[in-house]
Every structure is written in C-alpha cells, then in structure tokens.
Amino acid sequence: MAVGQFAQQDLQRRAMLLTALYIAQEQYGYLTKEAIERVAERLGMSPGEVFETASFYSMYRAKPTGRYLIQVCEGLSCHLAGGAENLLEYLENKLGIKPGETTPDGLFTLQTVQCLAACGNSPAMRINDTLYTNLNFERVDSILDELRGG
Amino acid sequence: MFEPILLKRAALPQSQSIEVYMANGGYQALEKALREYTPDELIEMMKKSKLRGRGGAGFPAGLKWSFMPKGDDIPKFLCVNTDEGEPGTFKDRELIEKDPHQVIEGTIIAAYAVGAHRAFVYIRGEFFQGFKSWIKAIAEAYEKGFLGKNILGSGFSLDISVHRGAGAYICGEETALIESLEGHRGEPRLKPPYPAQKGYLGYPTLVHNVETLANVPHIVLNGAEWFASIGTEQSTGPKIFCVSGHVFRRGVYELPLGTPLSEIIYEYAGGVPGGKKIKAVIPGGASTPLVTPENIDVTMDFESLAAIGSALGTGAIIVLDEDTCMVDVARRTARFFAHESCGKCTPCRVGSGRILAILERIEAGNGQPGDVERLRSLCDGIAGHTFCPLGDALVAPIRSSLNLFADEYEYHIKHGRCIRAA
Ligand SMILES: Cc1cc2nc3c(=O)[nH]c(=O)nc-3n(C[C@H](O)[C@H](O)[C@H](O)COP(=O)(O)O)c2cc1C
Ligand code: FES
Numbered sequence: 001m002a003v004g005q006f007a008q009q010d011l012q013r014r015a016m017l018l019t020a021l022y023i024a025q026e027q028y029g030y031l032t033k034e035a036i037e038r039v040a041e042r043l044g045m046s047p048g049e050v051f052e053t054a055s056f057y058s059m060y061r062a063k064p065t066g067r068y069l070i071q072v073c074e075g076l077s078c079h080l081a082g083g084a085e086n087l088l089e090y091l092e093n094k095l096g097i098k099p100g101e102t103t104p105d106g107l108f109t110l111q112t113v114q115c116l117a118a119c120g121n122s123p124a125m126r127i128n129d130t131l132y133t134n135l136n137f138e139r140v141d142s143i144l145d146e147l148r149g150g
Numbered sequence: 151m152f153e154p155i156l157l158k159r160a161a162l163p164q165s166q167s168i169e170v171y172m173a174n175g176g177y178q179a180l181e182k183a184l185r186e187y188t189p190d191e192l193i194e195m196m197k198k199s200k201l202r203g204r205g206g207a208g209f210p211a212g213l214k215w216s217f218m219p220k221g222d223d224i225p226k227f228l229c230v231n232t233d234e235g236e237p238g239t240f241k242d243r244e245l246i247e248k249d250p251h252q253v254i255e256g257t258i259i260a261a262y263a264v265g266a267h268r269a270f271v272y273i274r275g276e277f278f279q280g281f282k283s284w285i286k287a288i289a290e291a292y293e294k295g296f297l298g299k300n301i302l303g304s305g306f307s308l309d310i311s312v313h314r315g316a317g318a319y320i321c322g323e324e325t326a327l328i329e330s331l332e333g334h335r336g337e338p339r340l341k342p343p344y345p346a347q348k349g350y351l352g353y354p355t356l357v358h359n360v361e362t363l364a365n366v367p368h369i370v371l372n373g374a375e376w377f378a379s380i381g382t383e384q385s386t387g388p389k390i391f392c393v394s395g396h397v398f399r400r401g402v403y404e405l406p407l408g409t410p411l412s413e414i415i416y417e418y419a420g421g422v423p424g425g426k427k428i429k430a431v432i433p434g435g436a437s438t439p440l441v442t443p444e445n446i447d448v449t450m451d452f453e454s455l456a457a458i459g460s461a462l463g464t465g466a467i468i469v470l471d472e473d474t475c476m477v478d479v480a481r482r483t484a485r486f487f488a489h490e491s492c493g494k495c496t497p498c499r500v501g502s503g504r505i506l507a508i509l510e511r512i513e514a515g516n517g518q519p520g521d522v523e524r525l526r527s528l529c530d531g532i533a534g535h536t537f538c539p540l541g542d543a544l545v546a547p548i549r550s551s552l553n554l555f556a557d558e559y560e561y562h563i564k565h566g567r568c569i570r571a572a
Pocket of ligand 2: 238
C-alpha cells in the first residue's frame with residue numbers, strides 16, 4: 001500500500017483538533033467563545049462538539065489565567081519529599097491567593113496538578129511550559145523574583 | 151555492577167543529539183534490521199527475546215507484533231506511548247529528554263517488522279521539554295535518511311509525527327490514546343477488538359511504551375539470546391526502576407529484571423533517611439498493591455511480584471517509612487484516580503468519588519463506624535465492573551491498604567486522629 005493512499009483520511013481534519021485548540025488558546029489566552037467558534041469553523045465541526053471535546057482535557061482553559069500559570073504537584077512522592085502542601089501553602093501566602101485564583105496584578109495564577117513525572121527530583125512545579133524541580137522556599141523566591149523582573 | 155544498556159548514553163554530554171547517538175553505536179541496529187532480516191524474522195527475534203511491555207501490563211512484545219495483520223493492502227499504524235502519568239513513574243521522560251534517538255530507532259525497526267508506514271508519538275501535554283526533544287530528534291533522523299521514503303535504500307518508508315495530549319492520565323490507556331489522537335475525548339474503547347486489530351481510524355495499530363521500544367535496537371544488535379540471558383526466565387532484559395519517597399538517593403536505576411527490591415532500596419537508593427524502618431513499599435506505581443517489609447527481598451520481576459499479590463507495573467518504587475500515615479497515602483491515591491476517572495462509566499466515576507469522600511472524612515477525624523466496610527464494599531462494586539482498567543487501578547492499592555493496615559483505619563475512626571500522633 002502506498003503511503004499516499006490514506007493521506008486524506010489520515011489528515012482527517014478532526015485529528016487536528018487538539019493542536020488547533022492549543023493554537024487558539026495561545027492566541028486568545030484561553031478558550032473564549034470566539035476561539036471555540038473559530039476552531040469549529042476551521043475543522044468543519046459544531047462549536048458544541050469542539051467544546052465537549054475540549055472540556056475533557058485539563059490543559060485547555062475555559063477561564064483567563066495570569067501571565068504565569070503556576071502548577072504545584074500534589075502527588076504522593078512530592079508530598080513525601082516534604083513538598084506539596086508546604087510548597088502550596090508557601091505560595092498561597094506569598095501571592096495572597098488560593099488555588100484557582102489569580103493575583104490582582106494579573107501576573108500569577110495558582111493551581112495544583114497531579115504527578116508531573118519528576119518524583120526523582122521532587123518537590124516539583126510547572127510554570128507555563130517550564131518544569132522546576134528540587135524546590136525549596138529559597139528557590140521558589142528566586143524563581144518568582146526572576147519572573148517578576150522579566 | 152550492572153552495565154546500563156538503555157541509559158548508557160544518557161550520561162554523555164549532548165546525549166540527545168544524533169551525532170552523539172551515532173558516534174556511540176546508534177542506528178547500526180536499523181541498518182542491520184533492514185539489510186539482514188525480513189519483517190517475519192524480526193518478529194521471531196522479538197518473541198525469542200521474550201521482551202515484555204514496559205508500559206504497565208507486561209504483554210509480550212513479539213506476540214503483539216505477530217497479531218498485526220500481514221500484507222500491505224491496508225494501512226497500519228504505530229503509536230509511541232509517551233503519556234507517562236502513573237504516579238511515581240519518571241523513566242520515559244528521562245529516555246525522551248536524554249536519548250530520543252534510541253526510541254526512534256526502536257520505533258522504525260518495529261514499524262518495519264509490522265509493516266506500518268506511519269507512526270504517531272503521543273506525548274503527555276505537560277512534557278514540553280520532551281515534546282521539543284522529540285521534534286528535534288525526528289527532524290535530525292529525517293535529515294540523515296532514517297525516516298521518510300526508502301529508508302537507507304531498503305524500499306521501506308516511514309513517517310513519524312508528534313502529537314501533544316492535553317492533561318488526561320487516561321489517555322495513556324491505549325484505546326483512549328487512539329481516541330485522543332483522532333481528536334476525540336480520551337474515553338477508552340471496549341476491548342476486544344484490540345488496537346492490533348482495529349486501532350487508529352479502525353486500522354491495525356501497534357501501541358508501545360517508550361521504554362519497550364528503547365530495548366528493540368539492542369536486541370537486534372546483540373541478539374535475542376543475549377537479551378533473554380538478562381533477568382529471569384519470564385522477565386527478560388533490563389528495566390529502568392524509578393525510586394522515590396523515603397530514600398536517600400531518589401532517581402532512575404537501570405537494573406536487570408529480577409533484582410531484589412531490598413537491593414534497589416538499600417544499595418542503590420541508599421536506604422531510608424534517619425535510619426527509619428520501612429512501613430510499606432509501592433512497587434510499581436500508584437496502582438500496584440503495597441509490599442510490606444516481610445517481602446522486602448522480593449525480586450522485581452513480573453512473576454515474583456504477582457506471586458505475592460502485587461505487580462511490577464511501571465517499575466516505580468515509592469518507599470514509605472514507618473512514620474507514614476497509610477490513610478493519607480490511600481487518600482492521595484484515591485484523589486488521583488477520582489480526579490482522573492474519565493466519567494464514562496458509573497462504577498468508576500461514582501465509586502472513586504465516594505471512596506475519596508470516605509477517606510477524606512476519616513483523615514479529617516470524622517470517620518464513621520463501618521467506614522472500613524463501606525470502603526471494602528465500594529471496592530467490590532468497582533473491581534471488574536468498569537469499562538477500562540482505571541477502576542481496578544484504584545481498587546488494587548486501596549484494598550491492599552485496607553487489608554494490611556486495618557488497625558490504622560480503625561484507630562483513625564475511633565480516635566479521630568492518626569495512630570502516629572498517639
Ligand atoms: C489507566 C491506564 C493508563 C495507562 N497509561 C500508560 C502510559 O502513560 N504509558 C504507557 O506506556 N502505557 C500506559 N498504559 C498501558 C497501555 O494501555 C498499553 O498497555 C501500553 O502502552 C502498551 O505498551 P507496551 O506493551 O510497550 O507496554 C496505561 C493503561 C491504563 C489502563
Ligand atoms: S509526585 Fe510530584 S512529580 Fe511525581
């Protein structure tokens with residue numbers, strides 16, 4: 001069978017949905033109504049279908065977030081390494097927000113996430129697309145300072 | 151001292167580049183496979199090596215390859231499962247970030263053996279570094295002619311593309327992964343049919359874990375007998391063990407299957423800080439039943455862990471010292487699975503939520519008499535009654551915790567606090 005033979009099915013537009021949602025999220029900041037509609041139009045789907053699929057995945061956001069999305073791992077190994085709650089509490093106090101909230105200056109949003117596959121270097125967190133490991137309070141301070149400055 | 155095979159190159163500077171890979175024996179197995187073996191001979195070789203899947207289920211790889219229909223009249227696909235999300239597991243991320251070409255080489259050989267001309271890498275959305283690493287390595291492999299049309303003049307062609315998941319643990323399950331690749335919600339399909347019969351777009355699809363594929367070039371280069379001589383009779387080859395929790399040196403350790411658990415914890419990971427005793431060990435990721443100190447010398451292979459009622463899973467060892475609250479561990483495990491239940495079937499969706507609610511109230515000091523029995527019957531209602539194995543993945547560790555540490559649960563319920571605080 002020639003590679004080209006299934007090219008059409010293969011490139012079935014629907015298979016592009018997850019990628020298209022990432023691009024839309026990048027452009028709009030989160031999946032606004034308009035973002036969903038544009039994706040739907042491009043892929044020949046209904047906005048309802050797009051929304052139904054997007055809502056399954058936790059990395060697609062239905063709400064705006066701060067410029068930096070901080071995701072603290074609450075997995076078992078991070079907890080055992082003295083992280084998880086301690087780290088979360090420290091960030092809550094430092095930023096004055098609870099998980100799910102954004103600082104008034106729009107800079108930071110705080111969230112908890114499940115195991116980030118960094119248990120060997122726990123505790124761990126992600127900020128936007130960057131993974132930070134072997135965390136302690138001093139390191140968190142310097143990471144946040146750097147982001148504030150940048 | 152065991153000489154690492156899969157992580158041998160990972161320690162080199164620029165280990166992820168194709169130059170370093172090729173300077174250290176990389177892509178020789180591909181050349182050998184394409185020039186010296188027919189696809190059927192490679193399938194036989196895989197069977198003889200007795201390589202078993204490293205994604206958790208331990209299914210024999212060669213057998214799975216042989217299930218793929220022969221011939222070139224229908225499209226066939228290969229998926230590289232890089233969704234690694236089983237709590238405690240961090241080996242595939244290591245392999246992809248440090249030595250992606252090893253996995254690509256294994257993927258090309260596997261695709262050649264089963265006649266797939268299109269491979270998909272499905273990578274967990276959170277792995278951004280790994281995503282970039284895949285993209286770069288695939289581009290390098292195309293440039294050198296290891297991917298694309300007529301690879302090394304063999305007439306065999308293969309294209310690979312990379313697809314990001316978006317934050318759903320269940321998408322690591324092979325049929326959910328395929329649903330997600332097709333652009334749907336990552337809800338598992340009923341099996342059978344298995345992906346080798348009906349997978350991506352309904353066509354035969356071979357799904358493999360990253361670590362499984364990383365073994366393939368070594369088997370081709372050194373032979374099935376060599377591979378089968380490592381490990382035990384039924385669990386052959388090297389395994390990357392991920393060690394975390396209460397140990398001195400957390401990290402990945404590549405050792406032969408069949409290495410004693412105690413050796414991994416005490417010799418490699420340096421033992422437990424503070425000279426504390428071990429209360430229990432999670433041997434193969436969050437979904438595997440607990441191992442207690444009397445079984446600490448169990449050898450880490452599929453059959454020995456099954457014999458003591460646990461499982462090798464992904465080889466993710468989480469050590470819990472004597473001061474660990476087992477109710478808390480169970481609660482965290484339940485929280486993970488309740489969070490990740492896809493919601494498609496009722497026993498898993500409702501059952502996991504109720505188990506979590508009861509564990510939360512016990513831990514908060516509001517446990518009710520009869521809660522242990524309630525937990526047990528909820529487990530009975532889930533086990534074997536769910537659409538996919540996620541339900542069982544929750545029940546196995548909870549049941550083992552209830553059986554082994556019933557006294558801790560009862561103490562919590564009676565006194566409203568942890569036995570450790572007594
Ligand atoms: C809930 C669930 C999650 C899974 N997650 C993964 C995963 O993240 N990575 C993986 O390789 N296999 C995962 N698996 C196993 C896959 O379904 C499949 O067995 C595996 O990818 C096959 O590859 P292997 O034969 O090379 O192990 C998961 C299974 C279940 C039931
Ligand atoms: S538990 Fe936090 S990275 Fe695994």
